[in-house]
């Protein structure tokens with residue numbers, strides 16, 4: 001324990017909801033003697049230990065890697081997705097970001113497309129279905145090709161990589177006043193549109209992914225930028241512009257289906 | 265390759281944004297030209313009236329009016345449809361609102377309210393001027409409508425000047441978010457140009473709003489005295 005470590009006491013107002021059909025409400029908990037070196041989820045673990053020892057139901061929240069790379073974690077802390085720290089997932093947020101006596105309100109992601117499973121857990125499978133609609137590439141099997149023989153400019157590779165850092169946590173949807181999944185969808189569209197491997201499905205990708213996005217009941221973009229400001233990976237709004245271009249191209253210059261005959 | 269708008273474009277969120285932005289851009293262009301034309305009132309009543317006469321005497325005005333009415337109606341309907349979709353996407357809000365960058369700016373959050381007031385203004389503005397009292401004047405032997413006289417009359421009423429100012433400020437706020445968003449919706453925004461487009465959008469809004477505002481202010485405080 002470093003000299004800078006402090007112990008702080010907090011009050012948590014946590015959204016408790018037994019299941020998707022339950023109405024849900026806020027409940028207050030005290031988090032006492034929290035080390036400022038602890039991560040936010042470790043703090044919740046300690047609160048849960050106490051709840052379990054008292055025979056109460058622990059607070060349910062999603063988490064997996066706790067390294068900021070898997071995209072499992074995420075809830076609102078005082079109205080901010082993943083909490084107050086920029087470019088940080090809630091699992092990587094540490095208690096030194098808070099001070100003695102803070103009262104924190106914890107809520108799950110709220111969007112019609114993200115039904116609440118329990119407490120702070122929201123069902124984000126709508127995002128999986130957007131990826132399934134077009135967020136993939138065709139990879140042929142056979143002898144492995146030397147990676148360096150596929151040419152790509154440094155700039156495109158960098159931009160594609162930036163877009164590819166999206167971990168699919170849903171913070172963009174949670175932060176958007178319209179609960180739009182534009183930033184998430186756009187990150188995947190840009191990522192694959194910029195890479196040679198993504199060209200085969202390029203003409204249909206944006207169209208299919210956007211259709212799925214709309215079908216899931218996400219809202220539309222009003223360019224407020226809340227999504228990008230809340231994104232733990234700093235995905236830029238520029239990706240949305242790229243997706244809009246890809247979408248228009250796909251719709252306007254739709255290729256005619258080639259009639260291959262076959263006598264059916 | 266065929267050039268077509270397959271079904272699904274108009275019903276998709278992005279397709280709606282394209283069309284709403286396109287209609288908005290037509291109006292953004294119109295308000296700038298309207299404002300610039302009106303500045304002729306600072307030169308002389310005759311210059312102002314002759315400009316109005318020239319604009320309305322050809323047949324082209326009908327085509328322009330048709331485009332303006334058409335784009336205005338589609339802009340409004342698309343806005344209503346998108347707003348309903350956006351509301352449905354988040355039916356329950358958060359207990360605490362965010363701060364700083366994460367919160368939608370006032371201008372973008374209240375586009376609907378601004379737009380609705382501006383719409384009421386456009387209609388009332390048409391009633392006041394286009395369909396207002398018809399005075400006549402003669403400039404260089406040509407008989408034409410004396411819109412200048414009507415304008416001076418109208419802008420002597422403090423209530424009307426105030427309502428006009430409020431609406432023009434709202435129009436400015438609407439443009440400052442709208443013009444920049446058009447670039448975004450059209451997919452023209454990229455990293456290098458992003459800050460330029462934002463500034464351009466703000467400058468556009470300020471120029472249009474101030475250009476318009478200068479006119480009733482001038483008439484109320486200066487021209488009506490003489």
Ligand code: FES
Nearest residue numbers: 064066071073091
């Ligand atoms: S738990 Fe994996 S990103 Fe937070």
